[in-house]
Amino acid sequence: MKRFAFIIVMLALLFVSCSNETDSSDIPTPSKTQSSSKDNNKPSNDLAESPVSDFAYKAIASGIEVTSYIGTSIRVRIPEKIESVVVTSIGDNSFEKRGIMELYFPNSVVNIGKSAFSGNTGLSNLIIPDGVTTIGDSAFADCTALTEIIIPDNVVNMGGGVFSGCTGLQSISIGDGVVSLDCVRSNDYKTGFFLDV
Numbered sequence: 001m002k003r004f005a006f007i008i009v010m011l012a013l014l015f016v017s018c019s020n021e022t023d024s025s026d027i028p029t030p031s032k033t034q035s036s037s038k039d040n041n042k043p044s045n046d047l048a049e050s051p052v053s054d055f056a057y058k059a060i061a062s063g064i065e066v067t068s069y070i071g072t073s074i075r076v077r078i079p080e081k082i083e084s085v086v087v088t089s090i091g092d093n094s095f096e097k098r099g100i101m102e103l104y105f106p107n108s109v110v111n112i113g114k115s116a117f118s119g120n121t122g123l124s125n126l127i128i129p130d131g132v133t134t135i136g137d138s139a140f141a142d143c144t145a146l147t148e149i150i151i152p153d154n155v156v157n158m159g160g161g162v163f164s165g166c167t168g169l170q171s172i173s174i175g176d177g178v179v180s181l182d183c184v185r186s187n188d189y190k191t192g193f194f195l196d197v
Helices: 001-017
Strands: 055-060 063-069 075-077 084-088 102-104 125-127 148-151 173-174 194-195
Touching: 055 084
Parallel strands: 063 084, 075 102, 102 125, 148 173, 173 194
Antiparallel strands: 055 063
16 A cells, blocks of 8 residues: 555646656665665754743643744754653644744654744754654645654654645655655655655
8 A cells, every 4th residue: 555655646746747858867766775764763952941931831631732832942852741740742733923933842752743844934944752642734844944854653644735835845756654745745845755665
């Protein structure tokens, strides 16, 4: 099933590149030699957790959901716990268009909501933790500075248009757990973009 989806996506990319009069030799070949999310899931040691006062939040069944970012820093490290309760969810639209350039999640996060980080055009440093299982529709849409994304193996559900409008995106490595490629639309990315599934 994954190979079939991969072939469809690659054919779509080939079609887009041909319609743009781009030589098919410009399309990179997928390789599993890309670094895994486990290697890259190491937050910057020099960035302390952002203060709890930078976030609006609510209690949910599984822990804490961040519902809004009200801080002003362009470098954000979401705390692992708020009021001694683990942060497990990033709510819909919670960081939308906040001017964030660097973002670190705690490993406790399992859900990233719809449009959670959309419109952060300067966001270039992003590591999705291994614990994430769900990424909502348009979660990172229009984050034009993103160049590479690694989706961990534990992610099963990805909404549509997750990376729509991410015009700088050159590479997406999708983990083995993802059952739907609704998130990948060939016209959202520049020709020659690299997809590893």
